[in-house]
Amino acid sequence: MWKLLSATLTLLLLLALLSGFAASDCGCNKLRETKTNTKEEQLDSEQDQVCQQNARNKNTHYRDYYAELEPEIEGMSLIPGGSYHIGTDEPHFQADRESPERLVKLKDFYMDKYEVSNAKFAEFVEATKYNTEAERFGDSFLFRTLLTKEQRAQLEDFRVAGAPWWYKVSGVSWRNPNGPDSSIKGIEQHPVVHVSWHDAVAYCTWAGKRLPSEAEWEVACRGGKRGKLYPWGNKLMPKEQHWTNIWQGEFPDSNSAADGYEFTCPVDTFRQNIYDLYNIVGNVWEWTADLWQEGDTSPNPNRVKKGGSYLCHQSYCFRYRCAARSQNTDDSSAGNLGFRCAKDA
Ligand SMILES: [Ca+2]
Numbered sequence: 001m002w003k004l005l006s007a008t009l010t011l012l013l014l015l016a017l018l019s020g021f022a023a024s025d026c027g028c029n030k031l032r033e034t035k036t037n038t039k040e041e042q043l044d045s046e047q048d049q050v051c052q053q054n055a056r057n058k059n060t061h062y063r064d065y066y067a068e069l070e071p072e073i074e075g076m077s078l079i080p081g082g083s084y085h086i087g088t089d090e091p092h093f094q095a096d097r098e099s100p101e102r103l104v105k106l107k108d109f110y111m112d113k114y115e116v117s118n119a120k121f122a123e124f125v126e127a128t129k130y131n132t133e134a135e136r137f138g139d140s141f142l143f144r145t146l147l148t149k150e151q152r153a154q155l156e157d158f159r160v161a162g163a164p165w166w167y168k169v170s171g172v173s174w175r176n177p178n179g180p181d182s183s184i185k186g187i188e189q190h191p192v193v194h195v196s197w198h199d200a201v202a203y204c205t206w207a208g209k210r211l212p213s214e215a216e217w218e219v220a221c222r223g224g225k226r227g228k229l230y231p232w233g234n235k236l237m238p239k240e241q242h243w244t245n246i247w248q249g250e251f252p253d254s255n256s257a258a259d260g261y262e263f264t265c266p267v268d269t270f271r272q273n274i275y276d277l278y279n280i281v282g283n284v285w286e287w288t289a290d291l292w293q294e295g296d297t298s299p300n301p302n303r304v305k306k307g308g309s310y311l312c313h314q315s316y317c318f319r320y321r322c323a324a325r326s327q328n329t330d331d332s333s334a335g336n337l338g339f340r341c342a343k344d345a
């Protein structure tokens with residue numbers, strides 16, 4: 001009897017904690033939206049601190065660890081080292097080698113809370129005069145709906161085999177992400193795209209950081225939970241709300257953008273787990289440091305990318321899961337591929 005009562009109470013407590021996390025963004029976003037003066041800004045900042053503390057308190061492992069390693073690095077979260085499970089025994093794409101679930105041991109590390117934005121990448125280019133690979137090659141890959149019917153007809157032979165919605169378009173780069181005549185004006189806080197693996201490494205090195213390994217990326221994605229599909233759990237839309245920027249509708253013909261975004265969204269839009277990470281799944285794919293094929297010594301080896309993008313739909317690219325993975329050669333770039341950096345603790 002007592003055992004049953006105790007188990008029920010534990011279950012109720014767990015449910016209360018879980019629903020609390022799912023329901024809350026700690027009210028921070030609401031405050032930001034209504035913010036009109038400095039007093040409210042101060043409230044906002046205090047509320048943020050409460051939120052962060054709340055987030056830590058809900059995960060004892062995280063809380064106990066975090067306290068030892070203050071102060072924080074701005075824009076990064078500390079991910080505590082330890083043994084974690086990554087991968088899955090229920091793979092959706094066998095060929096991607098998502099399985100088996102396996103144990104990895106990691107040291108403490110920091111992870112960017114956000115994908116690197118256009119504004120941040122512009123600072124790097126301004127400081128270093130860096131020229132991305134897409135700029136040097138003179139083209140990059142653009143999704144079909146960003147082209148007019150006439151442009152699509154002209155570029156018919158410049159499509160990707162097996163993925164004919166990608167067009168190789170001249171004059172497209174991080175500076176002109178949505179077509180040769182576009183710019184980053186108005187989308188400064190969106191993730192930088194059309195950056196190769198080499199470009200990502202160059203940025204992270206400049207910032208005193210590095211790309212995360214795949215294991216680090218996935219552990220950060222999982223937010224201390226084992227075996228869940230998404231950073232927040234197994235349900236795609238808790239509280240019937242959108243938690244990530246992906247594709248709604250029929251891929252590749254109609255995107256209802258029910259989540260609010262047909263293409264990229266600002267890097268601080270969807271907070272997805274207890275580590276305070278945003279858009280870790282969805283929005284844009286993210287490069288990791290790892291080779292796709294261990295020991296690959298070819299000139300442009302494939303590198304692992306994680307997280308899926310705003311173009312992913314369950315029917316076609318169910319890869320906005322922590323265990324999912326894909327690859328591109330290290331000189332590739334496209335309109336749905338970006339990155340975030342990590343750093344040793
Ligand atoms: Ca979307």
Ligand SMILES: [Ca+2]
Nearest residue numbers: 279280282284
């Ligand atoms: Ca992402």
